[in-house]
Every structure is written in C-alpha cells, then in structure tokens.
Amino acid sequence: MEGLLPRFRAAHTQVLGVSVDSVYCHANWARDLGGISFPLLADFEPKGGLGKAFGYYLDKGGIDDRATVIIDSGGTVRHTSTVTPDGRRKIAELVDLCDSLDRESTTRVKEIPAPAGLPRESxxxxxxxxxxxxxxxxxxxxxxxxxxxxxxxxxxxxxxxxxxxxxxxxxxxxxxxxxxxxxxxxxxxxxxxxxxxxxxxx
Amino acid sequence: MLKVGERAAAFSLKDHLGREISLQTFHNKRHVMLLFYPLDWTPT
Known part of the structure; x- marks a missing residue:
C-alpha cells in the first residue's frame, strides 16, 4: 500500500483507512508497520458509525467489512466494492481505477507541492x-x-x-x-x- | 448499502495522529478512497 501512495497522489486521490479501532490502537499499529503515510480513521465513537452510514458495519463481530468506497470531490459515491473481512483487496486494480476516474474528472485542482520536510539538524x-x-x-x-x-x-x-x-x-x-x-x-x-x-x- | 451515484454521508473522525478528518479536509483532491477494514494488525 505505502509503495503505491505516489500513484494515488498523482491521481489526486486521498487514501484513508477506516476501522473500529481507537486512535491509540491505530497509532500503535501504524508504529508496528514502521510508519504509515495516510490517515487511519478511528470509527470508534460511536463504534462503526461510519461503517453503518455506508452499510459496511457487520453486527456479527462488531467490525467494519473489508470494503472500498471512492467518493468524488462533490461528495458523490463513484465506486463501492467489498472483498469480505477475510479477503484481500486488489490495490493495483484500485489505483488503475483511480487513474481513470482522475482522467474523467473535470474538477480543477491545484497541484500540491511535495511536503517540505524538516530543516537539517532537527x-x-x-x-x-x-x-x-x-x-x-x-x-x-x-x-x-x-x-x-x-x-x-x-x-x-x-x-x-x-x-x-x-x-x-x-x-x-x-x-x-x-x-x-x-x-x-x-x-x-x-x-x-x-x-x-x-x-x-x- | 450505499450505491454508486448516491451522496456519501458526511463524517468527521480522528485519525491515528489525533487529527480531525472530514471530506472537506481534502478539498484539493479529486477523490477520496475509503479503505474499510475489520481490525488493526490485519492487511488493509
């Protein structure tokens, strides 16, 4: 996932992870992963609130499904899919999809400069x-x-x-x-x- | 289940660094991709 982030970025797509875990839990998992460059959202209070709003909360297990939703800048849903909790997402296909949605989009966006980084000797x-x-x-x-x-x-x-x-x-x-x-x-x-x-x- | 063409529900949630994140946070992007997943320590 981390390796494909530049391609999502080039496609003007912001990636967000979402699960019912807390901010604290996400922070520790992100650390275990050796860092993560996209936000992990805590769908924690109320538990599964966002999952429920999209229809992906699974009462059995009290978890969000492994589902993907792409929303355009106008707030309209452009893609939904699920691979079930035990499945694996096909990230390479999703990046291609984001590329094609980006090409179709007429929304004007400013090119975002790369992050400035920290001054030397911080x-x-x-x-x-x-x-x-x-x-x-x-x-x-x-x-x-x-x-x-x-x-x-x-x-x-x-x-x-x-x-x-x-x-x-x-x-x-x-x-x-x-x-x-x-x-x-x-x-x-x-x-x-x-x-x-x-x-x-x- | 939400369908293609419908309006996404508004949300505002904290991320792993404690930042408040909503769709408006990304006004300079064309799309936002939400990756729902069951639990931390599983593949996203």
Whole structure:
C-alpha cells in the first residue's frame, strides 16, 4: 500500500483507512508497520458509525467489512466494492481505477507541492517513561521521519541532557529543536512533524 | 448499502495522529478512497 501512495497522489486521490479501532490502537499499529503515510480513521465513537452510514458495519463481530468506497470531490459515491473481512483487496486494480476516474474528472485542482520536510539538524529530545515523549516518538515513526530527525534520550544520554539544558535552559522533554529553536508542547511538536511530512496540514 | 451515484454521508473522525478528518479536509483532491477494514494488525 505505502509503495503505491505516489500513484494515488498523482491521481489526486486521498487514501484513508477506516476501522473500529481507537486512535491509540491505530497509532500503535501504524508504529508496528514502521510508519504509515495516510490517515487511519478511528470509527470508534460511536463504534462503526461510519461503517453503518455506508452499510459496511457487520453486527456479527462488531467490525467494519473489508470494503472500498471512492467518493468524488462533490461528495458523490463513484465506486463501492467489498472483498469480505477475510479477503484481500486488489490495490493495483484500485489505483488503475483511480487513474481513470482522475482522467474523467473535470474538477480543477491545484497541484500540491511535495511536503517540505524538516530543516537539517532537527533534534527531538525525549525522556524514558514519559507519555508525552512517547507520543512524539510515535509520530516520528509514523511519519517516516526517523532518518531526518535525530531522537536523543535525555534520561539515558548525559551529553544529550547537557545539550538540551544549554540550548533551552531547562531539561524539560519532549523538546523539538527546529533551526535552533525549542518547541516543548507535544501537540505542537506533533503538528510541526505532520506539517513537515505530509501535504495534509494538522 | 450505499450505491454508486448516491451522496456519501458526511463524517468527521480522528485519525491515528489525533487529527480531525472530514471530506472537506481534502478539498484539493479529486477523490477520496475509503479503505474499510475489520481490525488493526490485519492487511488493509
């Protein structure tokens, strides 16, 4: 799926995953996958609400079916299919379908510039056993930023702690340092990472 | 079950990074493809 995302992007199609799992569960699964570049929606509260709205919620099992829906920019459904929960979706066929729908579409869209990425020498300082730190590390993984963003553990790495205090005057972590400027609030850190890595602003 | 040609239900849900996502989020795309799947840790 990840490998085909550039083709969906070129076809002006936004891919969204949907299941009845929670935000927390999605975040952990995305991390286990080694990062995921498209949003996984939590159809969690009310459970299966979106699945029900489209007719794909399965009462038996309390899950959404493995179904695909393509909606155009006017909100009209252009394709529906299901392969049953145990089936496998044919992603290659779906990308071809999105290509042809894109060619037929007369909707004008701005070409979206590629995500800007992070400035060089950005650093994420974090602490062990800190939920806020963990949230920022999960975002770093999920957004495939491991290569662009050094992560330093100030609980274990004395040098990192010294660097952080020298830079910010305090050993508070998580702390994202962008172009020498510290950002301490974890929601703001995650927002900056999302904006650097995707064309979907947070 | 929703059929081709019908209007999709409006929605607003949080994603795995806590962002609020709706169809309007993607006003600069021509299509949105929803991949429903049963549970995390299964293939999408």
């Amino acid at each position: 650093i994420l300082y974090f602490k062990s056993r800190c939920g806020f730190s963990r949230a920022t590390l999960i975002a770093r993984d999920n957004l495939h930023l491991q290569d662009d963003l050094a992560a330093k553990n100030v609980t274990r790495d004395a040098q990192a702690r010294t660097d952080l205090v020298r830079l910010t005057g305090i050993d508070q972590a998580p702390c994202l340092v962008l172009e020498g400027k510290p950002i301490h609030e974890s929601p703001e850190i995650i927002r900056r990472l999302v904006n650097a890595a995707t064309d979907l602003t947070a």
